[in-house]
């Protein structure tokens with residue numbers, strides 16, 4: 001049984017889906033006192049999966065203590081409450097549920113815009129106090145006004161579409177969207193400066209990144225059109241609250257609507273909370289029944305698929321692989337891992353790895369295959385647990401340069417993986433592998449010698465001068481030491497030969513030394529490929 005902890009008042013749909021698999025036990029913990037990293041770190045070691053919304057911070061300290069954690073699922077979009085680098089390094093998949101709350105969050109931003117334009121919260125409070133303040137609470141019309149969207153992603157696009165229906169003029173700033181794509185949405189793409197200068201309403205829909213933190217500050221606020229209104233339903237860190245308070249107090253900005261805060265919940269003594277022209281919601285952007293069911297269902301299904309079948313969807317630290325693609329990739333993952341393990345054990349520490357994909361494999365998602373190869377390679381000389389998720393991060397950590405290329409010129413094999421490394425002294429530094437009949441892994445070249453070998457179990461790799469008697473000597477030596485040969489594969493070029501010998505049980509040092517002492521033997525290494 002796997003164990004998953006669900007936190008942050010997630011829709012019960014998540015628990016139902018996970019438990020219905022019959023192989024996942026669920027613990028729901030909505031206790032606020034255990035959502036702090038210290039408390040979570042004490043219990044996380046018992047879980048294979050953790051499902052959160054935005055209330056729980058999955059810090060490096062939590063990850064450090066997560067001995068068996070395989071996946072963190074975010075029932076929502078922003079994963080800034082999860083230390084992705086720490087998770088990746090530990091081989092933990094971080095997934096989110098994009099799309100599940102997009103419409104709901106876009107609707108919230110639009111609700112905030114209306115509420116801001118017509119002073120709805122202030123009017124409610126005033127009426128509750130027994131007042132009838134028609135003059136003080138006069139608003140502005142939205143029709144014909146310019147809406148500036150910062151971040152034209154999933155949510156930004158829904159906002160744009162709805163705002164066009166409201167007869168607003170919509171402009172957007174997003175360096176990763178092409179002007180043509182924006183035109184198709186009826187949106188005019190501008191740079192941030194133009195957006196600030198032209199917009200009557202500005203709505204933020206960027207992720208929290210180094211580049212977007214503090215994006216709205218004294219300088220950018222000063223460049224906004226006088227009387228502009230700001231809406232933030234993205235992340236609190238994107239807006240500098242002190243600068244916003246000053247800009248609204250000074251009258252340059254007419255008002256603001258904030259759903260998110262740098263620290264949640266915010267300190268109640270924060271001056272901005274009492275400003276009459278600024279309205280608030282407590283991170284309610286995604287809070288509709290519909291969105292919560294959507295994201296809970298998505299994340300539970302994705303986590304179950306990963307824990308039970310190894311299928312990765314919507315991971316932010318690993319390429320997504322569908323069930324069908326996984327079925328096609330599996331033999332290549334297996335081959336690549338063995339190729340990596342073989343070269344890792346033959347060559348030892350390397351600094352440069354070049355992988356070239358040709359044929360059918362080059363048309364699939366090759367990144368997981370490279371990760372598999374690195375897993376095999378690094379596993380040969382580090383005791384850090386390596387899996388597909390952390391292999392690349394650990395390679396980077398060790399200063400290994402990884403190059404991935406495709407080459408369509410190799411037509412002799414339906415699929416081909418070539419692996420080349422630096423640093424080989426007495427072993428081939430290049431191997432090629434392929435898959436026969438979509439199932440069977442084969443090594444077809446070592447160094448510059450073609451052969452046909454099955455990469456499996458314990459193997460002895462021998463380089464020798466091609467002279468009569470070598471096979472006999474090797475066979476006799478192994479036989480004398482009671483090591484049974486499963487397969488003996490030989491390839492040669494000019495006066496050199498390479499033998500790959502599959503053996504039923506590992507050979508001891510004495511046996512290997514005896515083989516090495518034969519006069520025509522250039523090198524002997526034993527490898528274990530699992």
Ligand SMILES: NC(=O)C1=CN([C@@H]2O[C@H](COP(=O)(O)OP(=O)(O)OC[C@H]3O[C@@H](n4cnc5c(N)ncnc54)[C@H](O)[C@@H]3O)[C@@H](O)[C@H]2O)C=CC1
Nearest residue numbers: 077078151152153154155174176205206207233234285286
């Ligand atoms: N208030 C709430 O409850 C919710 C808040 N969110 C927040 O909204 C954010 C956006 O969500 P999606 O639209 O789904 O994400 P998305 O990834 O689809 O869109 C983000 C867009 O921002 C753009 N972008 C990145 N850096 C930028 C920059 N410096 N300037 C301008 N544009 C930039 C990207 O190119 C992308 O198009 C999430 O990252 C999350 O933090 C999401 C859901 C609910």
Ligand SMILES: O=C(O)CCC(=O)C(=O)O
Nearest residue numbers: 053054076077078286287
């Ligand atoms: O789960 C929530 O209520 C917050 C959603 C959110 O901020 C997100 O999906 O990024």
